[in-house]
Amino acid sequence: MSEQPQCWPYREANAVIDHLERAQSKDGKSADEPVIFETGFGPSGLPHIGTFSEVARTSWVRRAYERLSDRPTRLIAFSDDMDGLRKVPENIPNADMVAQHLGKPLCDIPDPFGEEDSFSGYMNAQLRRFLDSFGFDYEFVSSKDKYRGGHFNEGLLRILECYDEVRGVIAPTLRKHIREDWSPFFPICENCGKVNNTRVTDIHPEDGAVSYVCDQSFRGAEACGHSGTVTVTDGNVKVGWKVDWALRWYVLGVDYEMYGKDLIESAELSADVVRALGGEPPAGMFYEMFLDENGAKISKSKGTGLSIDDWLQYGPLESLAWFIFKRPEKAKKLFFEVIPRSTDQYLEALSEYGSAAEGEKIDSPVHFIDAQRIDAGEDVSYDSGISYSMLLNLVGVLNTDDRDIIWEYLCRYDEDAEEDRDAIDPLIDCALQYFRDFILPTREYRLPDEEVMVGVDQLRQFLRDYEGDDPEELQSAAYRAGKDNDISLGKWFKSMYRLLLGQDRGPRLGTFIHLYGVDETLQLIEERLAEADGKD
Ligand SMILES: [Zn+2]
Numbered sequence: 262m263s264e265q266p267q268c269w270p271y272r273e274a275n276a277v278i279d280h281l282e283r284a285q286s287k288d289g290k291s292a293d294e295p296v297i298f299e300t301g302f303g304p305s306g307l308p309h310i311g312t313f314s315e316v317a318r319t320s321w322v323r324r325a326y327e328r329l330s331d332r333p334t335r336l337i338a339f340s341d342d343m344d345g346l347r348k349v350p351e352n353i354p355n356a357d358m359v360a361q362h363l364g365k366p367l368c369d370i371p372d373p374f375g376e377e378d379s380f381s382g383y384m385n386a387q388l389r390r391f392l393d394s395f396g397f398d399y400e401f402v403s404s405k406d407k408y409r410g411g412h413f414n415e416g417l418l419r420i421l422e423c424y425d426e427v428r429g430v431i432a433p434t435l436r437k438h439i440r441e442d443w444s445p446f447f448p449i450c451e452n453c454g455k456v457n458n459t460r461v462t463d464i465h466p467e468d469g470a471v472s473y474v475c476d477q478s479f480r481g482a483e484a485c486g487h488s489g490t491v492t493v494t495d496g497n498v499k500v501g502w503k504v505d506w507a508l509r510w511y512v513l514g515v516d517y518e519m520y521g522k523d524l525i526e527s528a529e530l531s532a533d534v535v536r537a538l539g540g541e542p543p544a545g546m547f548y549e550m551f552l553d554e555n556g557a558k559i560s561k562s563k564g565t566g567l568s569i570d571d572w573l574q575y576g577p578l579e580s581l582a583w584f585i586f587k588r589p590e591k592a593k594k595l596f597f598e599v600i601p602r603s604t605d606q607y608l609e610a611l612s613e614y615g616s617a618a619e620g621e622k623i624d625s626p627v628h629f630i631d632a633q634r635i636d637a638g639e640d641v642s643y644d645s646g647i648s649y650s651m652l653l654n655l656v657g658v659l660n661t662d663d664r665d666i667i668w669e670y671l672c673r674y675d676e677d678a679e680e681d682r683d684a685i686d687p688l689i690d691c692a693l694q695y696f697r698d699f700i701l702p703t704r705e706y707r708l709p710d711e712e713v714m715v716g717v718d719q720l721r722q723f724l725r726d727y728e729g730d731d732p733e734e735l736q737s738a739a740y741r742a743g744k745d746n747d748i749s750l751g752k753w754f755k756s757m758y759r760l761l762l763g764q765d766r767g768p769r770l771g772t773f774i775h776l777y778g779v780d781e782t783l784q785l786i787e788e789r790l791a792e793a794d795g796k797d
Contacts, residue, residue, distance in 0.1 A: 266624040269589065270318075270325035273546055277326050277517050280544035287541045290514060295333040298323045299509070299518040299543070300399075302340045304367055304384035306350050308391040310569050310595065311521070311551065311559075314585040316397050318548065319519060321586070321629040326517075328623055336399045338392060339509060342368040342381035343404040343499045345447075345457035347479075364455035364482035366499070368405040381405070395578070396633050404505075407512070409496035416512040417493045419538050420445055420500060421466050426537040430530060431503060445504040448497060450475040452487035456499055462488070469493055503527050507534035507542075515543045519589075522547045548589040554596035567595050575695040576649070577687060580604035582630040597699060604649040604688070615642025645681040647671055651776060652685075652692035654768050657700060658761065658777055658785060662693055674776040704763035706789055713756040716742040717786065724774070724783040735779070736771025760789050 265271065277296065284290040300319045302312060316338065323334050343366045349359050355373040359380065362370040367381035377383040381403075389401055407413050420427055424445075432440050444461035453475060463472040474488040491497040500508055506527065509515065520528050525547050532542035551559050572581045575597060584593070584603040593599075607630070614627040622628055631641045655670055667689055671678045678685060709717055720742040727738070743753030758767035761782075767773065774782045 266325070266328070268325075268624055268626065268629075270321040270629060271329070271624075273322040273517070273519075273544070274325035274329050276544040276546075277322070278329065280516055280541065284514075284516065284541040287539075290541075293332070294514070295335045296326065296330075297513060297515045297517070297543075298326075298334060298336045299513070299515045300336070300338050301506075301518070301520075302338060302388050303344065304340050304342050304381040304388065305344070305346060305348075307384065308388045310567065310572075310581075312388070312391065313395065313569055313581075314551075314589075315519065315521075315548075316392060316399065317395075317582060317585055318589055319517070320397060320399075320632075322517060322519070324629055324632055336397075337402050337513065337515070338388065338397075338399045339513075340381065340385050340388065340401070340403045341505070342366070342379075342385060343408050343456070343496070344502075345455065345499075346370060346380070347457065349481075360481060364453075364457040364479070364484075366405070366449065366454075366456050368403075369454055402513075404499075404509075405496070407509075408499065411495050413508060413512055414494040416508045416538070417498070417500070418469050419511070420504065420508065421464065421469060421471075421493055423537050423539075424464060424466065427504060427534055430533040430537055431501075434526075434530060444471070445500045446471050446473075446493055446498045447501055448473040448489075448491050449499065450485060450487055451489050451491065453485040455482060455484070458482060458484035465490070471498065503530045504534055506531040507538065510543055511535050511538050511540040518543050518545045520545065520547055522549050546590070549592040551595040552592055554594055554598070556594065559595065567597060571597070572600065575691050575698075576600040576604045577607075577691065579630050580607045583607035583610070583626060586626045586630060597695075600695065601649050601653060604691075608643055608648060608684075611641060611643035615644060643681055643684055645678045645685065646675050647678050647681070647685055647688075649688055649692060650768060651772070652688055653696055653700065654762060654773060655776060656689070656692050656696045657704070657763075664689060670776060670778070673778065700764065705759075706763040706792070707756075707759040708790065709756040709760055712746075713748055713753060716746045716748050716753055717757075717760070717790075719745060721783060721786060724779055724786075727779055730775060730779065732769075732771040732775035734771070735774045736769055739770035739774070761785060 281296065285292065298319050300315050302308065320336060323336055327334060345364050346362060346367055349356050349363070353359065353373045359370060359373050368379050370380035372378065372380055372383040374383050377386055385403060392399055427445050428443065431445065432443050435443055442460060446461050447456050448459045448461065448471060449456045450459050455475065457479065458477045459473045459475045460477050461471045461473050465471065470490050470492045472490040475484045476486060478484045499505065510531065528545065535542040553559050569581065580600060580603040583606060584599060610625060610627050614622060614625045617625060627641060628635065634641050655667060659666060661667070671685065720739060723738045723742065743750050754770065755765055757770060758764050
C-alpha cells in the first residue's frame, strides 16, 4: 500500500468515508447510492469570488474522494430561492419595484432586470452561467422546485412529527422574548404572499398542517393580518434557515458540505436537527473568509475586494485557484498584490508536477487545479524558468507593449521558453496590464547617494569587463559591489532597484541582468544616471 496523499482534499475525503460508514449503519444509505456533495448559493445577489471558491474547493474534495473510492458521486449546487427578501440589494435596477415585495420568497418577486421569470430566476441563471464558464461539473437544484414539487414533503412531515425535538435544538439558542413563539415553520401568507411576516399559532400533526397569522411587520414590509391553516407540504410553508439546511441534508442525503467560518454555529445546530430527525449530518469543514487589503472582512453588498474579472485581468484563472487552494482554514487578504506571487507559486508547482513521480502527482495542488486539462490528457507541465515577476520587471524596463520585443529577451534568457509559449503569452498580457495599473503609477527613479555610487561604479566596471553570461556570476558581482564597499546590503539592493526599476523591491539582480542583457543593463544604468543628473 502506498503512502496516503497528504493535501487537504484527501483529509476531507477521508472524513466523507467515515461519514458514509456512520450513515450506512444509521439510516441504511446503501453502498451503491451516489455520494452527494453540496454547495449552497443565496440568490439575493450575484455569484462572486466566494461562490467560485466554495464550488472549486468542494469539487476538489470530490476529486480526492473519487481517487479513494469507486462509488459514484454528484455535486449539487443548491439555490435558496424560497428565502424571503429582507433587504433590497444595492446596485440593482428597479429597486423601488423590488422594495414593494420585501418579505416574499425570492422566486415570487419579479426580475428587476426583466429577463427571467423572477428575481431568483435571474440570479439562478447568472449562477449557472458563472459555474458553466469555469467548466464545473454540478447539478443545479432549487429550493423552490424541491418545496413546490413535493420533494421535501416527507422531510417536512417528519419535522412536524419531531416538532418538540427540533424546537428543543433551536429554541434554547434564541433570545428569550422570541423563544416562546418560535416555530420551525414559516407559512407563506395566502393573502399577501410573504414568508418573512408569518408566525405559527398552532400545529396539527394529525393533518400535516399548521395555523398561522401574518402579523410580523418589519422595516419596509408590512404584515397583512391574515390568518389561516395550511398543510406544511407542497411549498405552502418554508422552514427557517437552520432547519432548512437540515431539511435539505436529510432529504437529499447530503454527505459533504463546507461552509464559511461565520456559519459554524448554524452548521452545528443544523447537524443536531438532522440527528433529531433520525438522520446523519454530512461531513464538512469550515473555511476562513477573505479579507480586503486592510484586513477587514470583504462585504458582498458593498462589493469591496477583488472580483474574479479583476483578477483575470492580471493573472490566469489557475493562479486564483492556487490562492484558493492554499490553506482554506486560514484568513487571506484578497487584493491585487497577491496576484504575482500566486501566479509564480502556481508556475513552480506546475514545474514540480511535470517532474514528479506518477504516484506523487495526485498529491499536488496541480492535480486539482488543472483537473479538466489533466483528465483530457493534456500536458500540463511548465518547464520554462520564466516567472511572472520576471515578466513584470522586463516589461517595466523595456517600456513596450510589443510582444516580439519581449519574446526576443525571453528567448535569450531561456532558449526553451518557446515551448511554453501558450502559457507565457497570456502571462505577458497580464503582466503588461498589471504593470500599467499598479507599477507605473508608483514608479519613481532615484539617484543613489554617494555611498551607494561607489558600489554602482564597481558594478559598472565589472559589467564593462565581463564577457560571460552567467546569472550566478552576475549575482555574486552585484553582491560584491555592495559588500566590498561596506554598503548595507538592504540599502544597496533597494538603491539599485530604485535606480533601475523605480521601485523599492525587485528580482535577484543576477537574474535580471542575465534576462535584460549585460550590455543593456550597463547602458540602462548610464541612461538612468544621466537622466537623474539632468533633473538636478
Ligand atoms: Zn400576509
